[in-house]
């Protein structure tokens with residue numbers, strides 16, 4: 493730091509962006525701007541309009557501490573304690589997976605079969621809710637739905653509960669800790685899940701920011717990455733209503749395995765796969781058959 497002369501907004505952004513670039517971070521300038529804007533509680537445009545503004549010592553050292561964490565690989569979302577998903581701001585911390593844009597495809601697929609115009613009591617189950625991203629987005633869109641959200645991690649459920657409160661849907665959500673269906677004793681119209689689906693052998697190849705900071709329990713799912721898909725499909729006879737829908741996020745390499753699991757379950761009358769915006773298979777959807785005695 494220059495002795496006697498306060499650093500300006502422009503100096504700080506420039507130096508941090510240069511350090512991030514040397515470290516090989518993907519979006520060095522953007523990261524630097526987002527972190528400084530966060531500390532100053534301004535938008536990024538403010539930084540462009542006021543590059544000569546001097547920073548107080550307190551702001552400069554807060555920025556230095558965040559840039560040091562970013563240089564060690566910590567994701568920006570954890571540094572800001574928030575991430576946008578479905579145009580809603582979610583609190584995130586190291587107890588929860590950072591919601592990914594691809595997961596919005598899962599929400600879109602559910603909304604294709606559910607109408608907010610329906611006034612019936614639509615019961616939705618979000619298995620492995622994490623930050624609550626999927627369940628809260630669905631409760632926010634479907635004002636007549638009740639969403640039960642489960643997670644094995646009590647820490648994650650605390651975050652999800654706060655996110656439901658933040659978006660005003662907590663009265664239509666229930667949060668239950670436990671292993672997949674274990675805390676449940678009812679059937680649902682919709683079961684949705686973005687379960688862990690990273691193959692054990694693929695873990696080391698994950699970006700350091702994911703491997704080193706995001707919860708391993710939110711990622712790892714056995715040798716094929718389908719352990720959770722298999723268990724969730726196996727639970728459908730007991731927990732999915734006849735005529736109800738199952739939606740699962742998948743990795744592109746899991747389509748074949750999940751397709752086989754859905755067929756072997758022999759309770760679904762139709763199934764299809766949805767690609768994400770990069771053109772990769774991302775969501776499996778399957779409709780449970782009606783009881784044979786219905787017309």
Ligand SMILES: C[S@@+](CC[C@H](N)C(=O)[O-])C[C@H]1O[C@@H](n2cnc3c(N)ncnc32)[C@H](O)[C@@H]1O
Pocket residue numbers: 588589590591592595619620621622623624625626642643644645648670671672686687688689709710711
């Ligand atoms: C891939 S993350 C998805 C989080 C969130 N639904 C999202 O889309 O951002 C998977 C979540 O499943 C939870 N989980 C892992 N094993 C579980 C289990 N046996 N039962 C319930 N939840 C589990 C993890 O704690 C994590 O929150």
